Amino acid sequence: MSKEKSMINDLTQGSVTKTLFTFAAPFMLSNLLQTVYNLVDMVVIGQFVGSTGLSAVSIGGEMLHLLTFICMGFCSAGQITISQYVGAGDRNAVSRVIGNLFTCIFILAVVLTAVGIGCADWLLSIMNTPAEAFSQAMDYTLVCFWGTIFIFGYNVVSSILRGMGDSKRPFVFIAVAAVINLVLDLVFVAGFKWGAWGAALATVIGQSASFIGSLVYLYIKRESFGFDFKPKSFIPEWQYVKIILRLGLPMCFQYCAIMISALFVQSYINAYGVVASAVNGVGNKLSSVMSVVTNAINNAGSAMIGQNLGAGKTNRVNRIIGSAMTFCLVVATILSAVMVIMPRQVFGLFNSDPQVLDMAMEYVPIAVLSFYGFALRAPFNALINGLGYASLGLIIGLMDGVVARVGLAILLGITLDLGIHGFWYGNVAAGYVPFVMGLVYYLSGRWKTRKLVIH
Numbered sequence: 001m002s003k004e005k006s007m008i009n010d011l012t013q014g015s016v017t018k019t020l021f022t023f024a025a026p027f028m029l030s031n032l033l034q035t036v037y038n039l040v041d042m043v044v045i046g047q048f049v050g051s052t053g054l055s056a057v058s059i060g061g062e063m064l065h066l067l068t069f070i071c072m073g074f075c076s077a078g079q080i081t082i083s084q085y086v087g088a089g090d091r092n093a094v095s096r097v098i099g100n101l102f103t104c105i106f107i108l109a110v111v112l113t114a115v116g117i118g119c120a121d122w123l124l125s126i127m128n129t130p131a132e133a134f135s136q137a138m139d140y141t142l143v144c145f146w147g148t149i150f151i152f153g154y155n156v157v158s159s160i161l162r163g164m165g166d167s168k169r170p171f172v173f174i175a176v177a178a179v180i181n182l183v184l185d186l187v188f189v190a191g192f193k194w195g196a197w198g199a200a201l202a203t204v205i206g207q208s209a210s211f212i213g214s215l216v217y218l219y220i221k222r223e224s225f226g227f228d229f230k231p232k233s234f235i236p237e238w239q240y241v242k243i244i245l246r247l248g249l250p251m252c253f254q255y256c257a258i259m260i261s262a263l264f265v266q267s268y269i270n271a272y273g274v275v276a277s278a279v280n281g282v283g284n285k286l287s288s289v290m291s292v293v294t295n296a297i298n299n300a301g302s303a304m305i306g307q308n309l310g311a312g313k314t315n316r317v318n319r320i321i322g323s324a325m326t327f328c329l330v331v332a333t334i335l336s337a338v339m340v341i342m343p344r345q346v347f348g349l350f351n352s353d354p355q356v357l358d359m360a361m362e363y364v365p366i367a368v369l370s371f372y373g374f375a376l377r378a379p380f381n382a383l384i385n386g387l388g389y390a391s392l393g394l395i396i397g398l399m400d401g402v403v404a405r406v407g408l409a410i411l412l413g414i415t416l417d418l419g420i421h422g423f424w425y426g427n428v429a430a431g432y433v434p435f436v437m438g439l440v441y442y443l444s445g446r447w448k449t450r451k452l453v454i455h
Contacts, residue, residue, distance in 0.1 A: 016304075016316055016319040016323055017319070019304065020297075020301065020304060020320060020323050020324065021323075021327070024297055024299075024300035024301075025296075026170070026171040028292060028293060028297075029175075032289075032292045042054060042058070042282065042285055043349060043350055044185045044186065044199065045057045045189060045196060045199055046278075046351040047350075047352075048190050048193075049195050049196070050351075050353070051274050051351060051353050051355075051356060052132050052133050052136065052274055053136055053196055054350065055129075055130055055133040055270075055274045055278050055281065056134075056136035056137040056195075056196045057136075057137075057281070058277060058281020058282075058284070059129050059137045059140075059266070059270065059277065060138075060139075060140030060141045060144065060200065061140070061281070062263055062266060062284075063120075063123060063124075063141045063145070064144040064151075065259060066256070066259050066260070066263070067112060067116070067152075068151060068155070069255035069256060069259045070108070070112065070256060071108070071109075071155050072155065072251075072252075072255055073250075073252025073254065073256075074101070074105055074156075074248035074251070075101075075105070075156050075159035076159065076247075076248075076299075076302075076385060077243070077245075077247035077248035077388075077390070078097060078098075078160065078163065078248075079159040079160070079163040079299070079302070079306075080163070080247060080302060080386065080388045081097050081388070082097050082098070082159075082160065082163025083162075083163045083164075083302070083303045083306030083307050083310065084306045084307070084309065084310040084388065084452055085097065086310065087307035087308065087309065087310025087311040088310040088311070095227045095233075096237060096239075097240050097243070097244070098160055098227045099237075100237060100240040100241050100244060101156060101159075101160065102156060102234055103234045103235075103236050104236075104244055104245075104248070105152050105153075105156045106149070106152075109152040112145075112148055113149065116141075116148065117142060117145050117146070120142055121138065123141070124137050124138060126267060127263060127267040127270060128267045128268070128270040129270060130270060130273060130274050130277060132274060133274060136195050136196035136197070137196065139195070139196050139197035140196040140197065141200075143197060143200035143201055143203075144203070146204070147200075147203070147204030150204060150208040150211045151204075151207050151211075153211035153215065154173065154177070154210045154214060157170075157173075157211065157214040157215060157218060158170040158174075158214065160218070161214075162299060163306075169214070169217060170214070173210045173211075173213050173214040173217075176209055176213055177206035177207055179206075180205060180206040180209050181202050181203055181206035184198075184201070184202035185198070185199060185202045187202075247390045248390075249390075250390035250391055250393060250394035251385075251390050251393055251394070253394050253397065253398075254393045254394045254397025257394075257397045257402055258397055258400055258401040259401075260401065261400075261401035261402060261405040261430070262401075264406055264409065265405060265406075265413075265423050265426070265427045268409065268413060268414075268423050269424075272419075272420050275353070275355045275359055278353075278356050279347075279356055279359045280363075282350045282356075283360075283370075286367055287370045287374070289335065290331065290332060290370065290371045290374045293327075293331045293374075293375075293378075294328055294375060295378075297324045297327060297378045297379065298378045298385065299382075301321070301324050301378075301382030301386065302381075302385035302386040305317055305320055305382060305383060305385075305387070306386040306387075308320070309386065314448055317386075320379075320382070321379045321380070322379075324378060325378075328375035328378050328379065329375050332374065335371050336368040336371050336372070339367045339368060340364060343360060343364045344361070347360035347363075362421065363424065366425065366428050369425075369428045369429075370428050370431065373428060374431070377431070377432070377434040377438060379438075380434065380438025380441070380442055381393075383441075383442060383447060384396070387447055387452070388452060389447075389450060395437075396437050399433050399437065400430055400431070400433045401430070404429070404433045405426065405427055405430035407426075408425075408426030408427070408430055409427065411426065412425055413426060
């Protein structure tokens with residue numbers, strides 16, 4: 001039992017606020033580091049290659065995000081299932097889920113690598129990639145697709161650890177990736193002049209090191225959570241595969257609906273040229289800083305809610321959501337103030353092109369709205385994910401991505417002919433749909449009687 005406790009942390013005891021932030025802090029730092037080394041790509045490319053390279057990395061980076069979101073759907077399913085089994089005290093089931101999750105993610109990675117490499121040219125074409133940035137965007141995209149197995153591998157190990165209440169080790173592993181990426185970015189892009197291809201290679205090598213390190217750690221600690229890493233342990237068992245697919249597929253579709261709709265909007269923005277594409281890319285990276293906080297709160301909150309619901313402690317859920325909302329809104333306010341006070345300095349970190357900086361000033365209100373959109377929806381996403389209510393998550397994702405984001409983009413950008421501003425405002429307004437739908441579900445109280453996925 002002492003060995004189990006070294007790997008599995010109980011999130012159902014003590015102060016809710018303290019437990020939430022203690023668990024969320026390492027996850028937040030790991031996400032921050034991951035965002036930082038994505039930002040490093042943009043900064044190094046912007047300073048040493050220029051607007052064309054910045055546009056290429058921005059567009060190629062969206063392909064990487066699409067891969068990551070697909071992976072996240074199944075990894076989140078695994079994390080939710082593990083956290084509920086931990087709360088219920090079923091250690092044998094935790095081990096079974098781990099083996100099945102590894103197998104499902106490996107198969108998915110192989111399939112997506114083949115599909116992505118074969119469809120890269122088509123994907124970049126439908127995104128209206130500017131002609132002058134197409135070659136570098138292709139280089140970046142292909143390298144990322146080749147590294148799919150490592151990107152997925154890190155995410156699956158991290159989801160396993162977080163499901164068991166351990167958010168500190170994933171931070172250590174991503175820190176290794178961030179340092180490697182930073183050093184290799186400078187060597188490959190600034191030193192060897194490899195452009196976007198070098199930036200992508202640095203990212204994949206960093207992720208590879210993170211995955212290998214985390215996998216070795218799991219193997220060394222295998223007795224602590226009962227998974228022996230023997231070949232037979234990876235043989236799929238329908239009982240657990242069914243749970244992963246039942247949760248993972250809707251969550252995957254949810255994330256993909258949002259991501260594909262964002263790519264739809266970006267394809268129209270890219271048609272305005274390299275400057276517009278570069279500004280939009282930097283804007284997305286700035287929003288990712290806020291998503292660092294909200295993803296941490298979402299994952300920490302969903303793990304806590306999963307364990308507490310698995311243990312039958314529904315009374316703690318309200319406090320988890322309240323603490324999460326307060327923290328997210330405070331961070332959104334701080335980031336908004338920085339953006340309003342010094343917008344040119346912020347965008348100037350990525351590119352000094354006067355045209356880029358001039359257009360960036362028009363993006364400031366979009367950034368502020370984006371920050372608060374992330375903050376408001378995170379606590380309710382945590383509730384829905386912690387419950388394992390994948391079908392509701394899918395409905396919200398379709399409303400957010402397909403109905404609202406695409407619909408508003410067409411209405412504001414095309415029908416009302418507001419141009420790039422219409423696409424920007426339509427995109428950011430759609431982000432408030434999950435907040436409204438999540439709030440309605442929370443206030444209804446129906447989550448209190450929702451059946452858990454492990455029952």
